[in-house]
Amino acid sequence: MSLIVQKFGGSSVANAERVMNVANIVTDTFKKGNDVVVVVSAQGDTTDDLIEKANEINPDASRREKDMLLAAGEQISISLLAMAIEKLGFHAVSLLGWQAGFETTSAHTSARIKKVEASRIRRELDKKNIVIVAGFQGLSKYGDITTLGRGGSDTSAVAIAASMHADLCQIYTDVEGVYTADPRKVKNARKLKEISYDEMLELATLGAQVLNNRSVEMAKKYNIELEVLSSMAKASGTIVKEKTKMEKMLISGVAKDTDVARISVKGIPNVPGLAFKLFSKLSAKDINVDIILQSIGHDGKKDISFTVAKSRGKEAVECMKDYTENIGAEEILYDDNVAKISIVGAGMESHAGVATKMFEALYDAQINIQMISTSEIKVSVLIDAADADKAVSTIHDKFFD
Numbered sequence: 001m002s003l004i005v006q007k008f009g010g011s012s013v014a015n016a017e018r019v020m021n022v023a024n025i026v027t028d029t030f031k032k033g034n035d036v037v038v039v040v041s042a043q044g045d046t047t048d049d050l051i052e053k054a055n056e057i058n059p060d061a062s063r064r065e066k067d068m069l070l071a072a073g074e075q076i077s078i079s080l081l082a083m084a085i086e087k088l089g090f091h092a093v094s095l096l097g098w099q100a101g102f103e104t105t106s107a108h109t110s111a112r113i114k115k116v117e118a119s120r121i122r123r124e125l126d127k128k129n130i131v132i133v134a135g136f137q138g139l140s141k142y143g144d145i146t147t148l149g150r151g152g153s154d155t156s157a158v159a160i161a162a163s164m165h166a167d168l169c170q171i172y173t174d175v176e177g178v179y180t181a182d183p184r185k186v187k188n189a190r191k192l193k194e195i196s197y198d199e200m201l202e203l204a205t206l207g208a209q210v211l212n213n214r215s216v217e218m219a220k221k222y223n224i225e226l227e228v229l230s231s232m233a234k235a236s237g238t239i240v241k242e243k244t245k246m247e248k249m250l251i252s253g254v255a256k257d258t259d260v261a262r263i264s265v266k267g268i269p270n271v272p273g274l275a276f277k278l279f280s281k282l283s284a285k286d287i288n289v290d291i292i293l294q295s296i297g298h299d300g301k302k303d304i305s306f307t308v309a310k311s312r313g314k315e316a317v318e319c320m321k322d323y324t325e326n327i328g329a330e331e332i333l334y335d336d337n338v339a340k341i342s343i344v345g346a347g348m349e350s351h352a353g354v355a356t357k358m359f360e361a362l363y364d365a366q367i368n369i370q371m372i373s374t375s376e377i378k379v380s381v382l383i384d385a386a387d388a389d390k391a392v393s394t395i396h397d398k399f400f401d
Helices: 016-031 046-057 063-087 119-126 152-163 197-205 213-222 274-284 310-327 346-350 354-364 385-400
Strands: 003-008 035-040 092-095 102-104 113-116 130-134 137-139 145-147 168-173 194-196 226-230 238-241 253-257 260-269 292-296 301-309 331-335 338-344 371-375 378-384
Touching: 003 016, 003 152, 016 035, 016 063, 016 130, 035 063, 035 119, 035 152, 046 063, 063 092, 063 130, 063 137, 063 145, 092 119, 113 152, 119 130, 152 168, 152 213, 194 197, 197 213, 197 238, 197 253, 197 338, 213 226, 253 385, 260 274, 260 310, 260 338, 274 301, 274 310, 292 371, 301 310, 310 331, 338 385, 354 378, 354 385, 378 385
Parallel strands: 003 035, 003 168, 035 130, 092 130, 102 137, 168 226, 194 238
Antiparallel strands: 102 113, 137 145, 226 238, 253 338, 260 301, 260 331, 292 301, 338 378, 371 378
């Protein structure tokens, strides 16, 4: 007997027909003699709809109250799936995050999992129940409901698999695995049979939406092998694991991230410590900075440009205004009509000229590069948002045709 954790995204349970389809997948796994824990996201666009309702009432509502609202989406999904499984003649029990033992930090809307006390899940499995857990949510030490941020259900599933030493963690989505690019946008995108944690983590962080980056990070930490597959079609998926048997491809994929804003601080005095103080202001607000470019400007001053998530962009500008005025910086420029395009691949470590090939593709398409960032297994560029889809297709064709 094996313990299998299965996670289903919002599109997989978007309507009654799809909920019944998921119920069939789950019960087929159970009928093979496995213990099954299912983690479910909110149906379809439920979370977006709830956010819209909140904004109609109060766009500046506290994050605590937002969590109370957003957690309702998963409650609907788990109960409907339990009802569907009961209809098929099996026993199921649905649990909210706190009932399943999720203890989190108190950072509302972006909480992190501290611990999963899985005793309730184990008791239900011992009763031969299929256990259905609300993803994306938990409980803080103050007894408040918290949510884990976008894609948090993936992280919930991996956390359960890690805490219970599951034999397999399957992530069901609306595509048949991990592709070299978004198959809905790039016609010749190829499905990968397997991919390493490091490559998947980079792709997830850089905008590939098939897996949440925190879930991959956790899977790597606890060595949880993931299988990404489709809930819509019976086909083999992609295995995410530490080492792959395949020869390292030059690149594993091309990713696009449009949740990006570029901020440029012009005319900063060229003296030690000012950059540190600038970024410490952002750090204190828990605003992550990505690509950073510093250049010497005129009159011995320097310019610093960097990117942040678009959702935090204007907050970042406000955070820096007083500071930049105090140090005598000339101006702050803000642009959120940008996109980050990235290539990822472990093969970059042993092949020269990968970045050159990417830049050549962008040159051929007459796409201007604003900023560049590199690491051992990735190259990212910042470009105009209007060129994003064209850039992904052009770069993909350059590497995979």
